Amino acid sequence: MVIKITDHVTRCHTNNDGEKIFNLIKPLIDKGNKVELSFNGIDSITSSFVNSAFIELLQYFEFSHIRSRLNFISTNKSINQIIRKRFKFETEDRQKLELREAI
Incomplete structure (x- = not known):
């Protein structure tokens, strides 16, 4: 399913x-669907947006x-970088926390 963000x-x-x-x-992923998010018409995003839309998942x-x-x-380099950096930071941070809790 394709979701155009600007809609x-x-x-x-x-x-x-x-x-x-x-x-x-989230409900679509809950049901096992694949989701494509189109950023067509969006030039930039913020970390706040990424945190609430994706990191919350x-x-x-x-991951x-x-x-x-x-x-x-339909993204650009800037959008890709922000999403990638936020997921990388969060997944690495969670792995470190899990490791500390296991010790």
Whole structure:
């Protein structure tokens, strides 16, 4: 299923913007669907948006599951970098925490 972000939010800047997208994609991923998010018409996004829309998914799914179910299309280098950096930071931070808890 393809979701065009601009059909649901006018910009990708706030936590509220991100929550709207999260509320669209989480139920689809819950059902095992693959989701393609189109950033067509979006030039930039913020960390706040990424945290609320995508990083919050880590509370419910393993990163590998998210990666297998969620695809980003019609993006640019800046958007890709922000999403990649936030997921990298969060997944590495969670791994370190799990390791500390195991010791």
